[in-house]
Amino acid sequence: MCCRMNQCQETGQTETQEEVTELVCQEADLKDGQMKEVTVGDQKVLLVRSEGQYSAVGGRCSHYGAPLIKGTLVGDRVRCPFHGACFNVRNGDIEDYPGLDSLPCYKVKVEDGKVYVSINKKSLTVTKRVKEMCSVVPDVKHTILLIGGGPASLVCAETLRQKCYQGRIIIITKDSVPPFDKPKLSKALNVESSSILLRPEDFYQRYGMEMWTKKEVVSVNPAKKEVKMSDGTLQRYDQLLIATGCRARPLTCPGSDLEGVKLLQSYEDAKDIYSSSLGQKVVVTGASFIGMEVASYFSDKAASVAMVGTTQYPFERTLGSEIGQLSMQMLEEKNVKFHMNDRVTEIRGENGKVKQVVLKSGVVLEADVVIAGIGVIPNSDLLAGSEVEVDSRKAVIVDKFMRTNVPDIFAAGDVTSFPLTIRGDQRVSIGHWQMSHAHGRVAALNMLKKSTKIESVPFFWTVLLGKSIRYAGGVLTSKCYGEGYTEIIFKGKMEERKFLAFYIKDDVVVAAASLMFDPAVARIAELMARGQILTKAQAQAEDLSWLQI
Numbered sequence: 001m002c003c004r005m006n007q008c009q010e011t012g013q014t015e016t017q018e019e020v021t022e023l024v025c026q027e028a029d030l031k032d033g034q035m036k037e038v039t040v041g042d043q044k045v046l047l048v049r050s051e052g053q054y055s056a057v058g059g060r061c062s063h064y065g066a067p068l069i070k071g072t073l074v075g076d077r078v079r080c081p082f083h084g085a086c087f088n089v090r091n092g093d094i095e096d097y098p099g100l101d102s103l104p105c106y107k108v109k110v111e112d113g114k115v116y117v118s119i120n121k122k123s124l125t126v127t128k129r130v131k132e133m134c135s136v137v138p139d140v141k142h143t144i145l146l147i148g149g150g151p152a153s154l155v156c157a158e159t160l161r162q163k164c165y166q167g168r169i170i171i172i173t174k175d176s177v178p179p180f181d182k183p184k185l186s187k188a189l190n191v192e193s194s195s196i197l198l199r200p201e202d203f204y205q206r207y208g209m210e211m212w213t214k215k216e217v218v219s220v221n222p223a224k225k226e227v228k229m230s231d232g233t234l235q236r237y238d239q240l241l242i243a244t245g246c247r248a249r250p251l252t253c254p255g256s257d258l259e260g261v262k263l264l265q266s267y268e269d270a271k272d273i274y275s276s277s278l279g280q281k282v283v284v285t286g287a288s289f290i291g292m293e294v295a296s297y298f299s300d301k302a303a304s305v306a307m308v309g310t311t312q313y314p315f316e317r318t319l320g321s322e323i324g325q326l327s328m329q330m331l332e333e334k335n336v337k338f339h340m341n342d343r344v345t346e347i348r349g350e351n352g353k354v355k356q357v358v359l360k361s362g363v364v365l366e367a368d369v370v371i372a373g374i375g376v377i378p379n380s381d382l383l384a385g386s387e388v389e390v391d392s393r394k395a396v397i398v399d400k401f402m403r404t405n406v407p408d409i410f411a412a413g414d415v416t417s418f419p420l421t422i423r424g425d426q427r428v429s430i431g432h433w434q435m436s437h438a439h440g441r442v443a444a445l446n447m448l449k450k451s452t453k454i455e456s457v458p459f460f461w462t463v464l465l466g467k468s469i470r471y472a473g474g475v476l477t478s479k480c481y482g483e484g485y486t487e488i489i490f491k492g493k494m495e496e497r498k499f500l501a502f503y504i505k506d507d508v509v510v511a512a513a514s515l516m517f518d519p520a521v522a523r524i525a526e527l528m529a530r531g532q533i534l535t536k537a538q539a540q541a542e543d544l545s546w547l548q549i
Contacts, residue, residue, distance in 0.1 A: 028115045037069035041124040045106065045117060048089040050076050056106040056117045057092040061085050062128035063099030072523040072548060079526045081519035084434055084459030084472065092129060096456055097437030100158065100198060101128035133161035136208030142167035144447060145227065145235060147217050148243035149173025150182065151433065152413035154198055155440030156241055157209050163448055170210040170235065177267055178204065178211050183433050186264060186293040187463050189274040193267055220386045222406045239447050242383065242396055242411040243440065246376035246431060255347030260354030261370045264290060273371060277302050280368035283357045285344050287314035289462045291373030292327060296464045299334035306337045306365050308344055319513055320488050323501065330464055339363060376431065378415045391417045395429045400453040402443040410447060412439030421455050422528055423474045434459045457528045472525035473503065473511025485510055489539045492517055502539035509534035523547050
C-alpha cells in the first residue's frame with residue numbers, strides 16, 4: 001500500500017469525521033504536469049500532479065473566478081488563463097498578480113491507486129483565502145506611509161502585515177473611496193462603488209491599516225521625514241512609498257474647458273461620463289486602450305459614437321496595424337465611426353456646453369460629450385524639491401528593489417520607471433494593473449530588509465464588445481515608432497477573430513497577444529517568467545505543442 005500526503009493543511013477549519021466530505025478518484029491516473037478539475041459539493045477543486053506528488057487547491061482564480069483548469073501549469077505554479085495571476089499548487093499561495101487572495105488548499109492522500117481529497121464541509125463555499133496577517137501594536141514606534149490608493153499601496157500594506165510588521169501603516173488617497181478595481185471603470189462605467197472595492201472598509205480596521213481618503217499629499221521633505229497635505233497638515237514617516245499613479249492627459253485645444261469635455265480618472269468620473277453620455281452624441285479622442293474600451297461600452301448606449309485617432313488604426317503603435325484593423329472592424333460593426341490619421345483642433349460650444357468637434361482634416365462632428373483618452377502624466381509633482389529623481393517624463397526612477405535614490409523612499413506602480421528583467425533591465429514605464437500589484441509586494445519586502453527584485457512579466461488585457469485581447473511580454477512599440485519589435489508572426493485566422501500573435505525582435509519572441517486563443521498568452525508569460533528564451537523558429541513552426549494548446 002502506498003500513501004503519500006501533501007503538506008497542505010485545509011483552510012480555516014478543524015476537521016471532525018462528520019464534517020469531512022471525501023472525493024475518491026477511481027484512478028490516480030494523472031501524469032506529472034497534468035491537472036484535473038473535480039467537483040466536491042458545489043466546489044470546483046483543481047487536482048494536480050507535480051514531481052510525483054498530488055495536491056489539491058481551489059479551482060477558481062481569486063481575481064475574477066476564472067477556471068484554472070483552462071490555465072497553464074509549469075512546475076508547481078498554475079497561471080490563470082484570463083489575466084495571468086499565479087498560484088502555488090502545493091499551498092495555494094498567490095505568487096503573481098492581479099488579485100489579492102490565495103486559493104484554499106485541501107488535504108490529499110493517495111492510497112491503493114486512488115486519490116482522496118478531503119474537504120471540511122464548512123469550507124465547501126470558500127473559494128479564496130486571505131493570507132494570515134498580524135495587526136498594529138501601539139508600542140511599536142514606526143510608521144510606514146503609503147501615498148496613493150491603488151493596488152501598489154494595498155499590496156504593500158498587506159505584504160507588510162503578512163510579514164509581521166506591527167508598526168503604523170497609513171494609506172493616503174485623493175479618491176473618495178478606498179482602493180478599487182480601476183480597470184473596470186473603462187469597461188463598465190455604470191458600476192456601484194461597493195461592487196468594485198478591492199477590500200471592504202472593515203478590512204483595514206481589522207488589520208490596523210489607516211485609510212485616509214479625500215486627502216492629497218502636495219510635498220515631501222526627506223530631511224524631516226514628513227509629508228505635507230493640501231490642507232496644510234503634516235505627517236511624519238519612517239519609510240515612504242510613492243504610489244500616486246498617473247493622471248489622464250487633458251486636451252489643450254480651444255474649447256477644452258467647455259461643459260461636456262470629460263476625463264476618466266476616478267469612480268466619480270465614470271459615473272458622470274455614464275449619466276452624461278446615455279442617448280447622446282459622444283466623441284472619443286485617443287484610439288488606444290482606454291478610448292477604445294469606452295467607445296465599445298457606449299456603442300449600444302449612446303445616440304452615436306465617433307472615435308478620433310492620430311494613427312491609421314487603433315493600437316497601431318503597440319499591438320500593430322493588423323490587430324488594430326481588426327479591432328476597428330469590430331467596433332464599426334456596432335456603428336462606431338472612426339476618423340483616423342486625424343486629431344481634434346477645436347471644440348465648439350453653445351451656452352458653455354459642447355456642440356461640435358473640429359478635426360484637423362476639416363471634418364466637423366456633432367457632439368454632446370467629448371471623452372479624452374490621449375495618454376497619461378505621472379503624478380510626481382509632490383516630489384518637487386525633494387531630490388527624488390524623476391526621468392524626462394516625470395516618472396519616478398527606481399531600481400529593481402523599488403528604491404528611489406533617497407533613503408527610505410520607495411516608489412511603485414504607474415508612476416515609476418523601473419528596470420524590466422525580460423528586456424535586459426531596460427528602464428520602462430508600464431501602466432499595468434498586474435505590475436502595480438507586484439511592485440507593491442517587492443517594495444514591502446525591501447522595506448523589511450528582505451532583499452527581493454522585481455521579476456514579473458508584464459500581463460495586460462483589454463475588452464472590446466465582450467471579447468478579451470490578452471498580452472504578455474516586453475513593452476510593445478513597433479519598428480515604425482521606435483524600439484520594441486520588428487516583426488509579427490500570426491497563428492490562427494484573423495478573419496475568424498481567433499489569433500495568436502508573436503512579436504519578434506532579433507529572432508526572439510519578446511511578447512505575445514491573443515484573441516480566443518487561451519491559454520497561449522498565459523503559457524508564454526510563464527515560460528518567460530522562468531527565463532526561457534522563445535525563438536522566432538518556435539513561433540514559425542506549425543507544431544505549437546510546446547504551448548500545450
